[in-house]
Amino acid sequence: MAHPFRALPDAGGRNGGVPAAAGRALRGFWALILPTSCVGCGRHDSSLCRPCRRAFRRATVRPFRAEAGAGSLPLRDPAAPQTGAPPGADDADGGFEPLPVVAAGIYGGVVARALLAFKNAGHTDLARPLAAALGGALLAARAGLPADPCLLVPVPTRGRSLRRRGYDPLGLLLDGLRRRGELPAGSRLARPVAHRHPGVRTGVRPALMPWFSSARRGGQKGLGRRGRQENVAGSMRIRRRYRGRLGGVQCLVVDDVLTTGATLAEVVRTLRAEGAAVACAVVLAATPPPSGTESAYSEFRRNRRGEG
Numbered sequence: 001m002a003h004p005f006r007a008l009p010d011a012g013g014r015n016g017g018v019p020a021a022a023g024r025a026l027r028g029f030w031a032l033i034l035p036t037s038c039v040g041c042g043r044h045d046s047s048l049c050r051p052c053r054r055a056f057r058r059a060t061v062r063p064f065r066a067e068a069g070a071g072s073l074p075l076r077d078p079a080a081p082q083t084g085a086p087p088g089a090d091d092a093d094g095g096f097e098p099l100p101v102v103a104a105g106i107y108g109g110v111v112a113r114a115l116l117a118f119k120n121a122g123h124t125d126l127a128r129p130l131a132a133a134l135g136g137a138l139l140a141a142r143a144g145l146p147a148d149p150c151l152l153v154p155v156p157t158r159g160r161s162l163r164r165r166g167y168d169p170l171g172l173l174l175d176g177l178r179r180r181g182e183l184p185a186g187s188r189l190a191r192p193v194a195h196r197h198p199g200v201r202t203g204v205r206p207a208l209m210p211w212f213s214s215a216r217r218g219g220q221k222g223l224g225r226r227g228r229q230e231n232v233a234g235s236m237r238i239r240r241r242y243r244g245r246l247g248g249v250q251c252l253v254v255d256d257v258l259t260t261g262a263t264l265a266e267v268v269r270t271l272r273a274e275g276a277a278v279a280c281a282v283v284l285a286a287t288p289p290p291s292g293t294e295s296a297y298s299e300f301r302r303n304r305r306g307e308g
């Protein structure tokens with residue numbers, strides 16, 4: 001069968017634009033200067049000692065539906081199939097349902113520590129366990145979608161974050177899964193969505209408003225739900241070579257952490273405006289929902305424990 005994505009540009013292993021040699025050099029540098037203590041418990045060992053590795057695996061081995069606490073998610077596509085494995089508690093509700101999001105684990109404990117060390121402290125040696133967790137969530141989400149080919153679309157990284165870190169954390173995980181043949185069958189990794197202005201938060205050019213870009217350097221961190229929504233509104237675009245080629249294409253949006261869902265919503269909005277069908281999103285970890293939605297959250301935690 002001809003693959004309908006064959007004509008679309010491949011995501012490739014560009015690692016988000018950083019030359020591979022520079023990325024390797026930087027990772028080597030970090031490996032030299034970082035003390036080898038476990039990011040989970042702090043004891044001198046590898047980056048993730050065996051007990052913490054086991055704890056990480058236990059916390060991420062059972063993907064679950066995490067959309068309940070994320071107030072800024074887009075609505076579920078009414079035309080999309082009502083599946084989205086693993087099943088969520090609200091599947092039968094009808095009406096205004098949020099986009100289903102499958103998470104590998106809850107953003108806390110060893111999962112949060114490993115993810116933070118990987119993203120912000122140069123611990124790229126944690127890519128394998130993190131990628132395994134993300135891969136499991138991707139498989140679970142893919143299993144709930146129609147057999148039609150599926151485009152895996154990562155939330156784009158900002159040029160500034162890329163320069164600061166020297167690597168694109170999410171891209172590193174997905175490229176690793178792709179290289180090892182561990183992406184779900186019938187899916188393909190592509191990067192059709194980009195930031196409109198990689199240097200600043202919204203569509204304001206830094207040359208016109210220099211104070212704006214420096215004031216907003218903190219990204220989404222520390223912003224409330226409203227702030228996050230405003231911060232990302234209109235901030236993304238479809239890359240030129242994908243324009244007019246995504247109509248009816250089944251897309252699965254991938255991110256590392258789900259908080260309010262504002263960033264995911266912007267990527268989904270951008271894809272849908274281009275005619276793509278987005279039925280589901282996948283994240284490595286989801287933050288616990290704010291108080292008030294605790295019951296729904298406890299419920300799906302209970303469901304998780306009840307499984308298997």
Ligand SMILES: [Zn+2]
Pocket residue numbers: 038039040041042043048049050051052053
């Ligand atoms: Zn440990």
